[in-house]
Amino acid sequence: MQYKIVGQTVPVVEISLNKGETVYTQTGGMSYQTDGIEMKTNARGGIMKSLGRMFSGESIFMANYTAERDGATIAFATTVPGDIIPVDLNQMPNGLIVQKGSFLCAEDSIETSVTFTKRFSAGLVGGEGFILQKAQGNGMLFLEVDGDQIEKELMPGEVLKVDTGNVVAFEPSVSYEVEVVKGLGNIFLGGEGIFLTRLVGPGKVILQSQNFGDFVGRILPFIPNN
Numbered sequence: 010m011q012y013k014i015v016g017q018t019v020p021v022v023e024i025s026l027n028k029g030e031t032v033y034t035q036t037g038g039m040s041y042q043t044d045g046i047e048m049k050t051n052a053r054g055g056i057m058k059s060l061g062r063m064f065s066g067e068s069i070f071m072a073n074y075t076a077e078r079d080g081a082t083i084a085f086a087t088t089v090p091g092d093i094i095p096v097d098l099n100q101m102p103n104g105l106i107v108q109k110g111s112f113l114c115a116e117d118s119i120e121t122s123v124t125f126t127k128r129f130s131a132g133l134v135g136g137e138g139f140i141l142q143k144a145q146g147n148g149m150l151f152l153e154v155d156g157d158q159i160e161k162e163l164m165p166g167e168v169l170k171v172d173t174g175n176v177v178a179f180e181p182s183v184s185y186e187v188e189v190v191k192g193l194g195n196i197f198l199g200g201e202g203i204f205l206t207r208l209v210g211p212g213k214v215i216l217q218s219q220n221f222g223d224f225v226g227r228i229l230p231f232i233p234n235n
Contacts, residue, residue, distance in 0.1 A: 045078040096144075118147050119149070168207060185206065
């Protein structure tokens with residue numbers, strides 16, 4: 010398998026497959042393809058994994074694309090303006106924890122499964138992903154990022170507080186919890202929400218500069234009701 014990222018505003022990852030190679034994505038994720046690609050849609054991994062994907066914000070059914078000849082090409086685009094991050098999970102034996110909505114596509118050798126934050130309270134109060142996905146295996150994973158990508162390498166015990174909608178992914182060695190913003194004035198007047206995601210190192214963290222949920226909230230008042 011070979012790939013290249015094409016475009017800048019709303020980029021696509023264009024993947025060239027050898028005969029028999031497969032990539033998969035959520036239903037509706039494909040942008041374009043050449044002849045020689047066979048598509049099969051199924052509940053990848055069985056019904057329990059499919060239900061887990063539903064709770065983590067992804068599709069129940071996944072579209073699997075298999076090359077019927079060498080050099081067949083398929084492309085997957087981001088949902089909104091942003092970036093595509095290629096992740097070689099061969100270099101990450103412990104896998105990667107991925108925020109809902111960040112998964113774009115992956116090789117068939119990559120498995121995604123539901124995982125839970127280390128603290129139950131994170132899911133109850135955070136509103137953004139008590140349920141996350143863990144991607145693991147040997148091969149390439151592609152993540153979509155809203156806006157620009159920002160990578161941080163946290164040292165042991167180093168703390169990074171982030172708006173939850175700006176978290177894309179992090180290594181399993183990074184602990185994840187949600188904390189309440191201190192001070193009633195900050196909560197009601199600060200305009201930044203009630204909760205922050207608290208990430209504690211060691212490990213790599215991938216962030217995005219755009220929180221699309223916040224963006225939608227800002228434009229809603231300008232949309233005519235009728």
